[in-house]
Amino acid sequence: MIERIIIGTLVTGGVYALLASGFSLIFGMAHIINLAQTAFYMLAAYGMYLFTQQIGLGVIESIVITIVATTLLGILCYRLLINRIRQHLVAVLLITIALALLFEQLMLLFYGAHYLSTPYLIGGFTEILGVRVLNQHLLTLGIVAVVIIVVWLLLSKTKLGIAIRATAQDAEVANLMGISVPRTLLLTMGIATALAAVAGIAVAPLWTIYPYMWTSPLMMVMVIVILGGLGNIKGSFIGAFIIALVEVLVVSLLPSGSFLKMVFAMLVMVIVLVVRPGGLFGIVFEEERL
Amino acid sequence: MLRRLLNDFRWGVIPVPGRLLAIIFFVFLFIFPLIVQGSYYVRIFTFASIFAIFAASWDLLSGYSGQANFGHALFFGVASYGSALLYKYLGWTPAVTIPIGALAGTLAGVITCIPALRLRGPYLSLLTMAFPLMLLGLIFAFKNVTGGEYGISGLPRLADSVSKEYYICLLVMTVSVLIMWKLTDAGSKYVRTGLILHAIREDEIAARATGINTVRYKILAFAVGGLFAGIAGALYAHVIRVAGPSSLAILMSFQAIIWVVFGGIVSIYGAVVGVYTLYPLVELLRKTPISQYRLLILPVIVILILLFMPEGIAVWIRDKIERECPRCKLTNAAWRRECRACSASLR
Numbered sequence: 001m002i003e004r005i006i007i008g009t010l011v012t013g014g015v016y017a018l019l020a021s022g023f024s025l026i027f028g029m030a031h032i033i034n035l036a037q038t039a040f041y042m043l044a045a046y047g048m049y050l051f052t053q054q055i056g057l058g059v060i061e062s063i064v065i066t067i068v069a070t071t072l073l074g075i076l077c078y079r080l081l082i083n084r085i086r087q088h089l090v091a092v093l094l095i096t097i098a099l100a101l102l103f104e105q106l107m108l109l110f111y112g113a114h115y116l117s118t119p120y121l122i123g124g125f126t127e128i129l130g131v132r133v134l135n136q137h138l139l140t141l142g143i144v145a146v147v148i149i150v151v152w153l154l155l156s157k158t159k160l161g162i163a164i165r166a167t168a169q170d171a172e173v174a175n176l177m178g179i180s181v182p183r184t185l186l187l188t189m190g191i192a193t194a195l196a197a198v199a200g201i202a203v204a205p206l207w208t209i210y211p212y213m214w215t216s217p218l219m220m221v222m223v224i225v226i227l228g229g230l231g232n233i234k235g236s237f238i239g240a241f242i243i244a245l246v247e248v249l250v251v252s253l254l255p256s257g258s259f260l261k262m263v264f265a266m267l268v269m270v271i272v273l274v275v276r277p278g279g280l281f282g283i284v285f286e287e288e289r290l
Numbered sequence: 291m292l293r294r295l296l297n298d299f300r301w302g303v304i305p306v307p308g309r310l311l312a313i314i315f316f317v318f319l320f321i322f323p324l325i326v327q328g329s330y331y332v333r334i335f336t337f338a339s340i341f342a343i344f345a346a347s348w349d350l351l352s353g354y355s356g357q358a359n360f361g362h363a364l365f366f367g368v369a370s371y372g373s374a375l376l377y378k379y380l381g382w383t384p385a386v387t388i389p390i391g392a393l394a395g396t397l398a399g400v401i402t403c404i405p406a407l408r409l410r411g412p413y414l415s416l417l418t419m420a421f422p423l424m425l426l427g428l429i430f431a432f433k434n435v436t437g438g439e440y441g442i443s444g445l446p447r448l449a450d451s452v453s454k455e456y457y458i459c460l461l462v463m464t465v466s467v468l469i470m471w472k473l474t475d476a477g478s479k480y481v482r483t484g485l486i487l488h489a490i491r492e493d494e495i496a497a498r499a500t501g502i503n504t505v506r507y508k509i510l511a512f513a514v515g516g517l518f519a520g521i522a523g524a525l526y527a528h529v530i531r532v533a534g535p536s537s538l539a540i541l542m543s544f545q546a547i548i549w550v551v552f553g554g555i556v557s558i559y560g561a562v563v564g565v566y567t568l569y570p571l572v573e574l575l576r577k578t579p580i581s582q583y584r585l586l587i588l589p590v591i592v593i594l595i596l597l598f599m600p601e602g603i604a605v606w607i608r609d610k611i612e613r614e615c616p617r618c619k620l621t622n623a624a625w626r627r628e629c630r631a632c633s634a635s636l637r
C-alpha cells in the first residue's frame with residue numbers, strides 16, 4: 001500500500017510538475033493563462049500512439065518527432081492567435097480554451113471517444129528495497145527528473161534563461177538591455193509546450209489516452225500553480241508533489257475517491273487563496289489583491 | 291399614458307434602427323410558434339430563451355463589474371439541482387420549485403463572494419472555475435441522493451404543451467432581460483448601479499475613493515447574477531425534465547462566455563443576440579451532413595470573432611447602422627445626413 005502510494009505520488013507529481021512549470025513559465029513571462037497547456041499534453045500522447053502504433057516508427061524517433069511537432073504547433077498557436085490579443089485577460093483565457101476544445105474535437109473526430117494505450121516502452125520490473133517497481137515507472141521518473149534538471153539549468157545558467165527571467169521581472173527594462181522580448185516570449189512558449197509534450201509522452205504508456213484527458217490535469221495544474229504561487233517555477237515543482245500526494249491518498253484511501261480527488265484539490269486551492277493569496281512561495285503583487 | 295407610449299414609439303424607436311430591430315425581433319419571437327410548424331424549432335427557441343437569461347446574467351456579473359467569473363454554471367447547476375431535489379423529496383410543483391431554485395442560485399452567488407471579494411483578475415477566474423467542479427465531485431460521490439451521472443430525471447413539465455412552455459420561457463426571458471438591462475443602464479436617471487458597476491470595472495480603487503461601497507455592489511452583482519442564472523437553471527431543469535451533471539460542467543460556464551463574447555460583451559442585448567444567433571445555428575447544424583463537425587465549428591467561430599470582431603457581433607452591427615450626433619449625443623441612423631434633433635451635419 002505504502003509503496004504504491006509513494007510510486008503513484010512520484011509519477012503523478014512528476015507529470016504535474018512538468019505541466020505546471022510550463023504553465024507557470026508562460027504566466028510569469030507574459031501574464032498569459034494558457035488553458036491549452038494540457039491540450040498539448042493530450043496531443044503529445046496521441047502523437048506517441050500515432051507514431052508507435054499506427055505508423056510503426058521506433059521509440060526514439062517517435063519521441064523526437066512528437067516533441068518537435070507539438071512544440072512547433074504551440075509556437076504557431078502563440079504566434080498566430082495568442083500574441084495578437086495577449087493584453088486582454090478574458091480574451092486569452094477564451095482563445096486558449098477554444099484551442100483546447102478544438103484539439104479535443106479534432107481528436108474525437110480522428111480517433112473517436114475510445115480509450116487507447118501504447119505498450120510499455122520497456123517491460124519487466126526491478127526490485128528496490130524488497131519492493132517490485134515496474135521499469136516503465138522508473139523510466140517515466142527518470143525522464144521527468146532529467147527534464148526538470150535540464151529546465152533548471154536552462155533557466156539558471158544559460159543566456160536564454162537569464163533573458164527569460166529578466167523579461168519576467170520587467171519586460172521594458174529587459175528590452176532596453178537588448179533582449180528581444182517577442183523572441184523570448186516565443187521561445188518560452190516553445191519550452192512550455194515542449195514540457196507538456198514530454199509529460200504526454202511520459203504518461204502515454206501508463207495512463208489511458210482519450211480526447212477528454214486534458215481537463216482533469218488542467219484543473220490540477222491550476223490548483224498547483226496557485227498553491228505554489230502563480231509564475232513561480234520552484235513553487236510549481238513543490239506544489240505538484242504536494243497535490244499529487246493529496247490526490248493519491250484520496251484515491252487510494254477514501255471510498256469513491258476518484259470523484260473526490262478534485263474536491264480535495266480544489267479545497268486546497270480555495271484555502272490557499274483565502275488564507276495566503278500569493279501561494280506558498282509567491283510574491284503578493286499589490287495590484288493583484290485588495 | 292397610451293399616447294405617451296405611442297409618441298415614444300414614433301420619435302424614440304422608429305428613427306433609431308437598432309431599437310426598431312430589437313422591437314421587430316421580439317415581435318417575431320412572440321409570433322414564432324404560430325408561423326412555424328413542428329415542435330422541434332419551437333423547442334430550440336425555448337432553450338435559446340433560457341440560455342439568453344443565463345448569458346445575460348454572466349454579462350451583468352462579469353462584463354459590467356469586471357469580476358471574470360469562469361464558473362457561472364455553479365448558479366445554473368445549483369438552481370437546477372435545487373428545484374429537482376425539492377420535487378423529488380417534497381413533491382412540490384414547478385411554480386414553487388423554480389423561485390426557490392433561483393433563490394438557491396442567489397445564495398450560491400452570495401456564498402461565492404466570501405472568497406471572491408478578496409481576489410481579482412486571474413486568481414478570481416481560477417477560483418470561480420473551481421466551485422462547480424467541486425460540487426460536481428460531490429454529486430458523483432453521493433450517488434444515492436443526487437443520482438450520480440444520470441441526474442434526477444422525471445421532473446414535471448412546465449406546462450402541458452410545447453408552445454405553452456415556449457411562451458412561459460419567453461415571458462420570463464423578456465422580463466429578466468428588461469430588469470437586467472435597466473439595472474445596468476449607465477445613463478439611467480433612477481438607478482445608479484450601472485454606472486457604479488462600470489466604475490468598479492474600470493478602476494476599483496478610484497471608485498472606492500469616490501465613496502462607493504464597492505464591496506456592497508460586488509455582492510449585489512454576484513447576487514443578481516446568481517438569481518438570474520438560477521432562474522435559467524431551474525427553468526432548464528423543468529424543460530428537459532432532468533437535472534443532470536452537465537448543468538455544472540465546465541462547458542456550460544464557457545458556453546455562456548462564448549455567447550456573450552460573440553454577441554458583444556458589456557451589453558445585455560449583445561448577450562441575447564449572441565445566444566439567439568449561435569445556439570440555433572449550432573443546433574440546426576445537427577440536421578446537416580456536417581453534423582459531426584458541429585462542436586468543431588464552435589471554437590473556430592470563437593477564435594475568429596476574438597481576432598477580427600473583438601467587440602462582438604451585436605456591437606459591430608450597431609456601429610454600422612447607428613451614428614451618434616457629435617453635438618447633441620443623440621443616436622441617429624447611419625444613413626442620415628444631419629441629426630434628427632439639432633440638424634448638425636453627421637458627415
